[in-house]
Amino acid sequence: MSLSVSIIYLKENEKKEDRIIYTKKIMEILRVENLTKKYGKGESEVIAVDNVSFSVEKGEFLAIVGSSGSGKSTLLHLLGGVDRPTSGKVYVDGKDIYSLSDDNLAIFRRRQVGIIYQFYNLIPILNVEENITLPCDLDGNKVDEKRLNELLKSLGLENRRKHLPNELSGGQQQRVSIGRALINNPAIILADEPTGNLDSKASEEIVELLKLTNKKYKQTIIMITHNLEIANEADRVLTIEDGKIVKEK
Ligand SMILES: Nc1ncnc2c1ncn2[C@@H]1O[C@H](COP(=O)(O)OP(=O)(O)OP(=O)(O)O)[C@@H](O)[C@H]1O
Numbered sequence: 501m502s503l504s505v506s507i508i509y510l511k512e513n514e515k516k517e518d519r520i521i522y523t524k525k526i527m528e529i530l531r532v533e534n535l536t537k538k539y540g541k542g543e544s545e546v547i548a549v550d551n552v553s554f555s556v557e558k559g560e561f562l563a564i565v566g567s568s569g570s571g572k573s574t575l576l577h578l579l580g581g582v583d584r585p586t587s588g589k590v591y592v593d594g595k596d597i598y599s600l601s602d603d604n605l606a607i608f609r610r611r612q613v614g615i616i617y618q619f620y621n622l623i624p625i626l627n628v629e630e631n632i633t634l635p636c637d638l639d640g641n642k643v644d645e646k647r648l649n650e651l652l653k654s655l656g657l658e659n660r661r662k663h664l665p666n667e668l669s670g671g672q673q674q675r676v677s678i679g680r681a682l683i684n685n686p687a688i689i690l691a692d693e694p695t696g697n698l699d700s701k702a703s704e705e706i707v708e709l710l711k712l713t714n715k716k717y718k719q720t721i722i723m724i725t726h727n728l729e730i731a732n733e734a735d736r737v738l739t740i741e742d743g744k745i746v747k748e749k
């Protein structure tokens with residue numbers, strides 16, 4: 501694709517500024533341009549995400565913080581193709597995701613985005629293995645047994661393969677949902693308060709696991725959290741207020 505063309509062009513071109521721009525493009529996994537999401541009309545209109553622009557590099561671990569109602573979950577859903585914006589663009593790996601039809605957007609979500617929620621969202625009648633491999637089954641793909649076994653091992657769930665969600669602790673259930681998010685080797689992992697329902701020990705374990713994935717697989721992670729200590733573990737922190745980025749560090 502066009503990236504390899506850019507690399508060849510780079511080698512032939514001596515201009516330093518061009519080199520920087522092309523290198524940035526190659527590293528970029530996500531770009532958000534003037535993204536806005538409004539709910540309701542007239543007096544009840546809420547601007548949940550207000551003209552937000554930023555980009556994320558491949559392998560970056562980004563945290564998003566902000567008070568309740570500031571627009572964090574709405575923004576995260578827009579990044580993952582879960583909801584369509586009122587205006588603005590989201591590019592994932594160079595692709596303008598909202599130019600896709602609803603059907604193709606659903607396929608994109610299944611293959612390129614892994615989502616982790618506060619309350620796990622596991623299917624109660626499916627066991628650990630079946631919950632993790634659900635995205636492959638929905639896609640009609642064969643399960644990569646090697647990846648599944650490797651994931652079960654690093655998630656510490658090897659001897660819980662056949663357990664149902666209600667036979668697991670909260671931390672274990674969240675580990676299953678991390679496995680489900682990772683099984684298809686997605687371009688981005690989006691986590692909405694993944695430790696919000698866990699005690700401090702289980703929270704630490706989940707954050708360590710996300711950091712390990714980030715390092716081992718160069719997995720790009722964008723995580724919402726209310727816990728500033730956890731946010732500080734990330735490479736970069738965006739603070740959202742009233743739908744706008746008010747701070748970046
Ligand atoms: N489906 C919806 N319809 C109308 N308004 C909505 C809808 N979803 C969210 N909102 C509004 O958009 C704003 C942002 O909501 P959002 O859920 O993104 O906040 P948040 O930062 O994730 O909050 P929290 O920390 O409590 O999860 C809120 O004012 C909320 O009331």
Ligand SMILES: [Mg+2]
Binds near residue numbers: 572573574692
């Ligand atoms: Mg939220």
